[in-house]
Amino acid sequence: MSIGPTVRRMLGPVEAPISSAYRSMFINVGQLGEAMTALPFGSRVLEVGVGDGMIASQLTTRRLDVTVLGIDLAENPGSLFEGDATRAQFRTVSTSDLLAEKPEPFDAIVIADVLHHVPPAIRPSLLSDVSALLADDGVLLVKETVVVSSPGYWMGKFSDRYITGDRNVSFLREDDLHQLISDNVPGLVASGRSTIKPWKTNLLLVWRRSGS
Numbered sequence: 001m002s003i004g005p006t007v008r009r010m011l012g013p014v015e016a017p018i019s020s021a022y023r024s025m026f027i028n029v030g031q032l033g034e035a036m037t038a039l040p041f042g043s044r045v046l047e048v049g050v051g052d053g054m055i056a057s058q059l060t061t062r063r064l065d066v067t068v069l070g071i072d073l074a075e076n077p078g079s080l081f082e083g084d085a086t087r088a089q090f091r092t093v094s095t096s097d098l099l100a101e102k103p104e105p106f107d108a109i110v111i112a113d114v115l116h117h118v119p120p121a122i123r124p125s126l127l128s129d130v131s132a133l134l135a136d137d138g139v140l141l142v143k144e145t146v147v148v149s150s151p152g153y154w155m156g157k158f159s160d161r162y163i164t165g166d167r168n169v170s171f172l173r174e175d176d177l178h179q180l181i182s183d184n185v186p187g188l189v190a191s192g193r194s195t196i197k198p199w200k201t202n203l204l205l206v207w208r209r210s211g212s
Contacts, residue, residue: 020054026152031197034058036059042107048114050072050090051074056068061083068088070091071090107139112141116144138208142181142205143205147171
């Protein structure tokens with residue numbers, strides 16, 4: 001059983017600062033936001049697996065032209081979002097259900113620390129949906145905790161399994177992540193790679209669609 005939701009309920013109004021402090025042991029969210037928004041992409045952004053909305057906060061704060069649709073299968077996505085609420089929307093909906101609504105393609109799609117929580121057999125269908133939702137000249141930004149020899153990797157693995165409660169979490173090596181994306185999101189050209197402090201396990205990969 002995950003202890004994370006129980007702790008969050010107990011924290012109440014101090015959840016945001018404590019969650020931020022806890023997350024900082026694993027990743028510098030500010031550096032991640034800076035790296036993402038330094039890239040050129042259009043204003044319509046989809047974040048798949050938005051979680052509590054902290055990355056969406058970074059995107060809307062650093063790019064005043066950006067609007068974010070954050071989707072997640074969990075209840076109450078975007079609960080810790082801090083920013084202009086008129087430029088962010090959060091929904092509990094799957095990528096396939098969103099695709100069925102036939103939205104206008106997105107200029108950028110963010111997938112941050114999501115894929116290792118998705119069962120390997122389901123990853124291709126998720127990325128197929130992402131491919132269909134991404135504009136012909138869109139940008140795909142994938143941040144993953146990849147398998148490396150790093151204390152950060154082992155800390156993240158422990159947290160996901162015993163704090164978050166996902167005992168079936170399955171992490172990827174960098175080469176496997178590249179292969180997974182190229183196999184399921186056609187027309188991409190790799191255009192960026194960076195590691196995010198404080199651990200080299202935090203990998204941000206960027207692809208740009210070459211256009212039709």
